[in-house]
Amino acid sequence: MATDSNKSQSKKSAVQTTGHAWDGDIQEFNNPLPNWWVWAFYATIVFALIYWVFYPAWPIGRDYTKGVMNDIEYTTADGKQVKRHWNTRSLFEKNMREATLAQQKYLDQLASSSIEEIAKDEEKSNFAYSMAKVLFADNCAACHQAGGAGVIGSYPNLADDDWLWGGKFEQIKTSITGGRNGIMPSFQAKLTAAQLDDVAEFVLSLSKHETDAAKTARGKEIFTGQKGGCFYCHTKAGTGSTTSGAANLTDSVWTLANVPAADTLEAKKAAVKAVIKHGVNRKMPAWDKRLTETQIKILAFYVHQLGGGK
Amino acid sequence: MSEVATSQPESSSAQQQRIPIYPRSVKGFYRRIKSSIVILAYSVYFLLPWLRWDRENGPSQAVIFDINARRFDIFDLTIYAQDIFWLALFLAFAALFLFFITGIAGRVFCGYFCFQTLWTDVFMHIEHWVQGERPARIRLAKSKWTAEKIFKIGLTHFLWLLVAFLTGLAFTLYWGNAPDLIVDIFTFNAPLAAGVTILFLTLTTYVMAGIAREQVCTYMCPYARFQSAMFDSDTIIVAYDSVRGEGKKGRHKPSKELIKRENRQQQGYGDCVDCGYCVQVCPTGIDIRNGLQYQCITCALCIDACDTIMDSVGYPKGLIRYSSENEAQGGKTNIFKPRTIVYGLVMVVIAVLFFWGLTTRSVVDISVRQVRQPLFVMLSNGDIQNRYDIKINNKAAKPMTLVVSLRGLQGAKLDLGRFDKVHIAAGGSSTLHVNVRMPTKEITRENQDFEFIISNLNKKDNLWIHESNFFAPKKYIKQSPQGAQ
Numbered sequence: 141m142a143t144d145s146n147k148s149q150s151k152k153s154a155v156q157t158t159g160h161a162w163d164g165d166i167q168e169f170n171n172p173l174p175n176w177w178v179w180a181f182y183a184t185i186v187f188a189l190i191y192w193v194f195y196p197a198w199p200i201g202r203d204y205t206k207g208v209m210n211d212i213e214y215t216t217a218d219g220k221q222v223k224r225h226w227n228t229r230s231l232f233e234k235n236m237r238e239a240t241l242a243q244q245k246y247l248d249q250l251a252s253s254s255i256e257e258i259a260k261d262e263e264k265s266n267f268a269y270s271m272a273k274v275l276f277a278d279n280c281a282a283c284h285q286a287g288g289a290g291v292i293g294s295y296p297n298l299a300d301d302d303w304l305w306g307g308k309f310e311q312i313k314t315s316i317t318g319g320r321n322g323i324m325p326s327f328q329a330k331l332t333a334a335q336l337d338d339v340a341e342f343v344l345s346l347s348k349h350e351t352d353a354a355k356t357a358r359g360k361e362i363f364t365g366q367k368g369g370c371f372y373c374h375t376k377a378g379t380g381s382t383t384s385g386a387a388n389l390t391d392s393v394w395t396l397a398n399v400p401a402a403d404t405l406e407a408k409k410a411a412v413k414a415v416i417k418h419g420v421n422r423k424m425p426a427w428d429k430r431l432t433e434t435q436i437k438i439l440a441f442y443v444h445q446l447g448g449g450k
Numbered sequence: 451m452s453e454v455a456t457s458q459p460e461s462s463s464a465q466q467q468r469i470p471i472y473p474r475s476v477k478g479f480y481r482r483i484k485s486s487i488v489i490l491a492y493s494v495y496f497l498l499p500w501l502r503w504d505r506e507n508g509p510s511q512a513v514i515f516d517i518n519a520r521r522f523d524i525f526d527l528t529i530y531a532q533d534i535f536w537l538a539l540f541l542a543f544a545a546l547f548l549f550f551i552t553g554i555a556g557r558v559f560c561g562y563f564c565f566q567t568l569w570t571d572v573f574m575h576i577e578h579w580v581q582g583e584r585p586a587r588i589r590l591a592k593s594k595w596t597a598e599k600i601f602k603i604g605l606t607h608f609l610w611l612l613v614a615f616l617t618g619l620a621f622t623l624y625w626g627n628a629p630d631l632i633v634d635i636f637t638f639n640a641p642l643a644a645g646v647t648i649l650f651l652t653l654t655t656y657v658m659a660g661i662a663r664e665q666v667c668t669y670m671c672p673y674a675r676f677q678s679a680m681f682d683s684d685t686i687i688v689a690y691d692s693v694r695g696e697g698k699k700g701r702h703k704p705s706k707e708l709i710k711r712e713n714r715q716q717q718g719y720g721d722c723v724d725c726g727y728c729v730q731v732c733p734t735g736i737d738i739r740n741g742l743q744y745q746c747i748t749c750a751l752c753i754d755a756c757d758t759i760m761d762s763v764g765y766p767k768g769l770i771r772y773s774s775e776n777e778a779q780g781g782k783t784n785i786f787k788p789r790t791i792v793y794g795l796v797m798v799v800i801a802v803l804f805f806w807g808l809t810t811r812s813v814v815d816i817s818v819r820q821v822r823q824p825l826f827v828m829l830s831n832g833d834i835q836n837r838y839d840i841k842i843n844n845k846a847a848k849p850m851t852l853v854v855s856l857r858g859l860q861g862a863k864l865d866l867g868r869f870d871k872v873h874i875a876a877g878g879s880s881t882l883h884v885n886v887r888m889p890t891k892e893i894t895r896e897n898q899d900f901e902f903i904i905s906n907l908n909k910k911d912n913l914w915i916h917e918s919n920f921f922a923p924k925k926y927i928k929q930s931p932q933g934a935q
Binding site for chain 2: 259265266287288297403
């Protein structure tokens, strides 16, 4: 057959016909599929047959064929042995479990070291940093923004070096674990418009803004006296207190009144006045139920070094 | 094609059937060159994974492509994933070199160096060794299935498979530590990829070199098809001297009165004695006397065959020889043509770039990225702080201790956090999170360019300078109480 075809190929290179002839001379061309294609097609059929044997394939009533020699085995977090036939969900569970176990060894190291030890060790701090970065993005960045930039007027900036509730490791950890309530009463009813103006003038003078001397003196009296009583939290020097979360008014960092962004003294004053008038009621939720102790620990480490820490 | 075949359908097929080729062996100058190349190529290919090479950091194998560690070690050169553009340069060079050589000397790569040719050659040797010379092989192919035929054909295929397996095995050994990997492979502990690679290469080698052979060059290889674009009348090809070979009356068998060359010439016959040896030795089964054909891989075995015959009948050699179209028409071969000059120049440029890249490669990779969220923060004392992530890869074979400093930023302070020095293990990497602080009174512009200087504590000449940018909004500079003073 091979030699025959070669002869006809070389002599005529003719297209094959189906062999039928209608009305004596009408014929039909036949262009058969290439052999490689036909064999590849048969190979896919063979592949499918093998696949049916080794993988879940055919539905039978409410059940299905499970396939053979394809068990997926793994141990869950609570020590249960799981053995199932091949399926993508179990495969996923197994892979996740393996990844968790691979990470566990580093996590154990972090769990058994204090934040200070983590910070001192280059390798541990690198691992804690990358892990906490993800945790921060998942849990904290919704309010505090990516990189801890915060939102002025709502959520404190964690990337600066000013800490309402303290910037030591333990203080940050406490803030995350138990959450914080930032409360300042409203002075709308207590102070007149002129008095509010005076207090705002004094507050700005604390951070070395050039203010009116007479107004500042009047404001200071209210601030440090029983009339305003501001000093109870903010102290007489205006340096604030980390136990009550009272802001330090003498530095350049503002978390509520957007003083740096205001162009004129009047505008700055208006911003400060609004805060005194309406008070503050901010709340950060407690995370002890949602995060593990180690997670809180490395988050504290991360947040601490975001702002250069104390 | 438009002609309707009236013959019965079962006698013709849409595909060309392969015409079996039984190349006869030949001795000669080009055969010796080819055999030497096969021996050299096989020695390098099969033995190189076993060559040991001492490295302070990394595997002690001279050539290892370690995908897991993301590094390729080639003697004293270590290539990391980010240096992969060298591969692009190398491939560009290789392609141009191929064009260059093809322009001058035709398909020398096909004939002498292509692994398809080398492996087919070895497979043909095996065939020859087991089944004998061409007539014996033809006889065997045509004979009935006897025990002898089964044994000989079976042994041939077994040996082919063995060589194919060894080929796949040797290839796989480049991708891991050979002494460990080979034990793992034979104890079935090797990674799946190793097994699949060996299986795949065993099959492809067996099929391509044993069964498909010249069909790979004729139908599959793209290079064989686009090379015609690189040929011109100065390209050196294997050619039959038809003027000399055919004479006026054509070729003729050396019958009694036509043995002497003078007699032949008197009678008008050419020098070709029509022995057919040149056709029998051809691994692609063509007749070189029909002129240049796309199947010809210029293996030059027909030259050896013809020279042998010319010697035996006492005619001058070179009836089939390397020559160009110009030479065949009585002219001279010119190799300095615009095509080869341009290929040559581009090749030199790429080679210079490649070696310049290799010799000036840095032992560290440093990237400085300014943190953009937040772009800046104001600190409690009114200073503006920008933050930078500096990622350093140590590509050297030794651990490094680096120090970081600033240049070109008047009045700024650099805070490296807890660590004033950075220790990076050989082949390791580290990311520094550094803060740069600037009092507002020192800030003159919104964007200020400056440089990080990263230097090796142990080697003073190891110094890397990376430009970066310090940002402070104009508003803050103007309005800050300290700035206003």
